[in-house]
Amino acid sequence: MVILAPIIILCRKRGLRTKAGNRTHLPPGTLGWPFIGETLEFISCAYTARPESFVDKRRVKFGKVFKSHIFGSPTIVSTDAESSILLINGSLQRRVHGLIGAFFKSPILKTQITQDMQKYVQESMESWEDDQLVYLQDQTKNIAFQILVKALISLDPGEEMEFLKHQFQEFIAGLMSLPINLPGTRLYKSLKAKKRMVKLVHKIIQERRTNNMARAPRDVLDVLLNDASEQLTDDLLSDNMIDLMIPGEDSVPVLMTLAVKFLSDCPLALQHLMEENMKLKRRKHGLEEPLCWGDYMSLTFTQNVITETLRMGNIIIGVMRKAMKDVNIKGYMIPKGWCVFTYFRSVHLDEQLYEEPYKFNPWRWQETDMGTSNFTPFGGGQRLCPGLDLARLETCIFLHHFVTQFSWEAEEDSIVNFPTKMPVMHTCGGTTDKSMPQMIPTKALIRLACDGYMHKCDQCSCGAHHQRTGTVTWQ
Numbered sequence: 203m204v205i206l207a208p209i210i211i212l213c214r215k216r217g218l219r220t221k222a223g224n225r226t227h228l229p230p231g232t233l234g235w236p237f238i239g240e241t242l243e244f245i246s247c248a249y250t251a252r253p254e255s256f257v258d259k260r261r262v263k264f265g266k267v268f269k270s271h272i273f274g275s276p277t278i279v280s281t282d283a284e285s286s287i288l289l290i291n292g293s294l295q296r297r298v299h300g301l302i303g304a305f306f307k308s309p310i311l312k313t314q315i316t317q318d319m320q321k322y323v324q325e326s327m328e329s330w331e332d333d334q335l336v337y338l339q340d341q342t343k344n345i346a347f348q349i350l351v352k353a354l355i356s357l358d359p360g361e362e363m364e365f366l367k368h369q370f371q372e373f374i375a376g377l378m379s380l381p382i383n384l385p386g387t388r389l390y391k392s393l394k395a396k397k398r399m400v401k402l403v404h405k406i407i408q409e410r411r412t413n414n415m416a417r418a419p420r421d422v423l424d425v426l427l428n429d430a431s432e433q434l435t436d437d438l439l440s441d442n443m444i445d446l447m448i449p450g451e452d453s454v455p456v457l458m459t460l461a462v463k464f465l466s467d468c469p470l471a472l473q474h475l476m477e478e479n480m481k482l483k484r485r486k487h488g489l490e491e492p493l494c495w496g497d498y499m500s501l502t503f504t505q506n507v508i509t510e511t512l513r514m515g516n517i518i519i520g521v522m523r524k525a526m527k528d529v530n531i532k533g534y535m536i537p538k539g540w541c542v543f544t545y546f547r548s549v550h551l552d553e554q555l556y557e558e559p560y561k562f563n564p565w566r567w568q569e570t571d572m573g574t575s576n577f578t579p580f581g582g583g584q585r586l587c588p589g590l591d592l593a594r595l596e597t598c599i600f601l602h603h604f605v606t607q608f609s610w611e612a613e614e615d616s617i618v619n620f621p622t623k624m625p626v627m628h629t630c631g632g633t634t635d636k637s638m639p640q641m642i643p644t645k646a647l648i649r650l651a652c653d654g655y656m657h658k659c660d661q662c663s664c665g666a667h668h669q670r671t672g673t674v675t676w677q
């Protein structure tokens with residue numbers, strides 16, 4: 203994120219730091235061709251159904267940590283779950299990360315998000331008709347963007363939200379374009395779009411400052427405005443509000459879409475999920491109480507489905523850091539200027555850590571501890587994703603409303619593992635390549651069932667569409 207102050211990779215594990223400068227202990231591996239290194243092979247593997255084959259091949263040959271040359275930089279690739287390279291420093295980054303992380307965990311925000319999310323999900327789902335094709339990723343993208351903007355700057359759906367949505371799409375398109383900033387190019391349009399968004403946020407900041415709004419924070423902007431450190435100027439704040447939209451905007455819809463996709467392929471898990479959610483729905487209906495965020499978090503199996511989707515989906519396949527000085531980790535020298543790529547995907551699909559790793563099995567989380575370095579979909583250490591609770595809550599709410607109201611048939615679909623994005627890179631100057639390789643279903647098509655197969659519930663007043671026939675019986 204651009205919030206980041208100068209960053210230095212530091213190895214925090216006791217006993218690991220040794221005298222820098224010795225390059226003889228580089229991990230084994232090959233650097234490939236001059237200039238391009240092994241990038242072409244990395245990318246061609248990334249386009250297949252098994253993008254981890256690039257890493258796995260080398261892991262067998264060289265071990266869990268090896269060197270390579272990808273994306274124009276000599277790189278140490280780590281598939282070692284115990285590695286500590288995620289631990290990095292930077293005082294402003296730490297401060298902002300702490301403030302945002304604490305706010306995203308706060309019950310106030312979760313209560314508000316739950317109410318908003320239920321409303322947006324319901325509004326979206328009300329427009330779905332029987333036997334209609336629903337592009338799930340588009341629908342969830344719209345919902346998640348609205349939630350994100352509400353949590354960041356308290357903007358409600360309306361004209362300004364539509365303006366932001368439009369500008370943001372333009373901005374994002376330019377992040378993955380050729381780096382030519384001339385009128386008419388994508389990058390040029392993208393930077394212009396960002397400027398327009400920054401202007402809008404600037405206006406909101408000015409309004410809050412004019413009204414001298416020292417109040418209990420109701421969004422991230424309030425949290426940062428209340429910060430007394432004075433390091434956060436208005437320009438920095440406006441800029442960062444937009445940048446904060448980047449990590450949350452795409453990942454949550456992909457998580458929701460992948461969950462539905464994996465569930466569609468696993469009727470038993472779907473049945474279990476439906477039963478758990480219908481039970482909650484009926485209980486709350488009986489009590490005449492609305493659902494609160496605690497209710498959603500109490501859905502143990504649904505949470506396991508989300509965890510398993512994160513493991514198998516590998517929405518962020520890994521993170522990349524750049525060594526700002528020579529660093530020694532676990533006896534391996536990482537020279538200054540080299541990149542370190544921690545490849546989560548290999549760890550999450552390692553058969554030594556997970557039995558039948560390519561099988562969608564939410565039940566595995568009944569016994570497996572997810573608080574270990576074997577499971578890091580949200581990163582770890584100082585840069586652990588501050589949005590992780592939010593992502594889980596949103597996904598849980600979406601799944602609850604989806605499975606308790608609809609049955610569906612998933613259309614044939616495929617998953618793209620590598621759009622033209624590059625791994626995240628934090629550099630000394632505080633600039634960040636914000637894009638990361640991701641895994642995205644191309645177009646998740648869900649056909650809602652019809653021909654008398656799905657009915658509006660006439661057995662109770664819950665308002666749900668209940669499935670009465672078919673392979674999954676859950677009512």
Ligand code: HEM
Pocket residue numbers: 203288295299446447449450451453454457517518521522578579580581582584585586587588589590592593626
């Ligand atoms: C399924 C959803 C998500 C996944 C898989 C995910 C994953 C990640 C990962 C792996 C990182 C670490 C990057 C690194 O170490 O450099 C990260 C960082 C971050 N994420 Fe998320 N994220 C998700 C949702 C969100 C949401 C909803 C937000 C809300 C705004 C968010 C905000 C951030 C921020 C601000 C950072 C940077 C933290 C820092 O560098 O201090 N993420 N995310």
